Amino acid sequence: MQVTRDTFNEVMVPNYNPAAMVPVRGEGSRVWDQDGREYIDFAGGIAVNVLGHCHPELVKTLNDQGSKLWHLSNVFTNEPAMRLAKKLTDATFADKVYFANSGAEANEAALKLARRFALDHFGESKDQIISFTKGFHGRTFFTVTVGGQPAYSDGFGPKPGAVEHCEYNNLDALKALMSERTCAVMMEPMQGEGGIIVPDPEFVKGVRELCDKHDALLIFDEVQSGMGRTGELYEYINLGVKPDILTTAKSLGGGFPVGAMLTTDKVSASLKPGTHGSTYGGNPLACAIAEKVFDIVNTPEVLEGVRHKEALFREKLNQINDKYHVFSEIRGKGMLLGCALNEHYKGKARDFMVAANEEGLMCLVAGMDVVRFAPSLIIPDEDIIEGLRRFEKGIAQLVAKSDAA
Ligand SMILES: *Cc1c(COP(=O)(O)O)cnc(C)c1O
Numbered sequence: 001m002q003v004t005r006d007t008f009n010e011v012m013v014p015n016y017n018p019a020a021m022v023p024v025r026g027e028g029s030r031v032w033d034q035d036g037r038e039y040i041d042f043a044g045g046i047a048v049n050v051l052g053h054c055h056p057e058l059v060k061t062l063n064d065q066g067s068k069l070w071h072l073s074n075v076f077t078n079e080p081a082m083r084l085a086k087k088l089t090d091a092t093f094a095d096k097v098y099f100a101n102s103g104a105e106a107n108e109a110a111l112k113l114a115r116r117f118a119l120d121h122f123g124e125s126k127d128q129i130i131s132f133t134k135g136f137h138g139r140t141f142f143t144v145t146v147g148g149q150p151a152y153s154d155g156f157g158p159k160p161g162a163v164e165h166c167e168y169n170n171l172d173a174l175k176a177l178m179s180e181r182t183c184a185v186m187m188e189p190m191q192g193e194g195g196i197i198v199p200d201p202e203f204v205k206g207v208r209e210l211c212d213k214h215d216a217l218l219i220f221d222e223v224q225s226g227m228g229r230t231g232e233l234y235e236y237i238n239l240g241v242k243p244d245i246l247t248t249a250k251s252l253g254g255g256f257p258v259g260a261m262l263t264t265d266k267v268s269a270s271l272k273p274g275t276h277g278s279t280y281g282g283n284p285l286a287c288a289i290a291e292k293v294f295d296i297v298n299t300p301e302v303l304e305g306v307r308h309k310e311a312l313f314r315e316k317l318n319q320i321n322d323k324y325h326v327f328s329e330i331r332g333k334g335m336l337l338g339c340a341l342n343e344h345y346k347g348k349a350r351d352f353m354v355a356a357n358e359e360g361l362m363c364l365v366a367g368m369d370v371v372r373f374a375p376s377l378i379i380p381d382e383d384i385i386e387g388l389r390r391f392e393k394g395i396a397q398l399v400a401k402s403d404a405a
Pocket of ligand 1: 103104107136137139188223
């Protein structure tokens with residue numbers, strides 16, 4: 001059966017507006033479309049394809065586990081899930097793991113756990129959840145309500161209650177909101193969707209202190225910042241601030257859907273048998289792949305490589321900006337970088353993304369004002385250089401058009 005981009009409009013619910021080309025094959029950081037045209041991939045499936053496309057060791061794991069055991073449900077446990085949980089707890093602050101299928105589901109579990117923990121230890125009145133404007137935590141109704149963009153959560157009827165929002169990086173505002181009623185504070189230790197916003201380390205330390213003072217749990221949503229993306233396994237390690245609950249997904253499966261919630265023995269005790277669950281969560285196929293991703297990412301070669309590649313990106317992006325004067329700032333960390341557009345190009349991030357795509361580069365936006373790159377952590381330096389050469393060509397086109405207008 002022949003399908004084209006037009007088929008999308010015919011048969012898909014119109015909640016997405018995908019690019020004009022249809023990718024059919026990928027290898028490393030290169031992708032080919034239906035017409036055989038090649039692209040360099042700085043989008044990484046939105047910070048997911050942490051080892052690029054079709055990494056040989058992941059393909060092997062997929063095939064090996066795929067011919068052994070795919071799925072059981074949680075009526076039975078399985079070896080890959082237990083091994084992955086052991087590795088995640090050995091490498092982090094956490095003692096216990098809950099597996100889910102996505103970031104939103106890991107966050108949903110975290111929020112439900114925080115509410116149940118507060119109920120168990122402090123009673124019904126401790127129900128307030130505080131999160132931050134521009135934050136993003138997924139699209140289930142609870143997580144999208146906790147996320148800080150009303151545009152995503154409005155229009156679906158009554159929202160889950162006792163959720164309040166605070167300005168990111170504003171400790172005084174948080175202090176004013178918190179009380180013994182506060183059950184949990186949920187934050188991204190680096191905001192992704194909201195525009196690649198790196199917090200002030202003192203702010204994050206202050207959030208931890210306020211949570212301790214008010215017996216509130218601190219939840220770090222590391223769905224985007226986690227699993228090596230910033231050059232550490234998780235960004236909380238860089239910040240030197242331990243959360244009570246951490247969620248991880250995206251990079252964790254390297255392209256296979258999986259998510260996890262990590263927490264301590266004490267907090268985990270509130271998820272007693274029957275309190276929460278998922279049919280697929282922690283299935284052997286997903287966990288075998290995530291275990292292999294973890295083994296490869298959690299090595300000095302890959303994590304140090306991320307820092308080196310960030311430096312290369314920044315050097316080249318600064319050169320582009322010296323020539324075309326389009327960015328006000330290059331921000332972010334590791335392989336999660338944002339080119340914030342200056343006053344002259346504000347609101348035009350999508351135009352930059354489309355122009356790049358036309359030159360053979362896949363990239364992302366984060367809001368209307370930021371072009372976002374979230375490539376593979378092992379993208380070859382040649383692909384970075386060639387990708388940025390294509391990006392520059394796209395920018396040259398846009399700038400020429402804008403000067404002519
Ligand atoms: C992408 C993202 C989510 C949602 O993950 P899904 O797998 O799409 O449900 C949650 N939190 C953050 C910080 C994200 O970037």
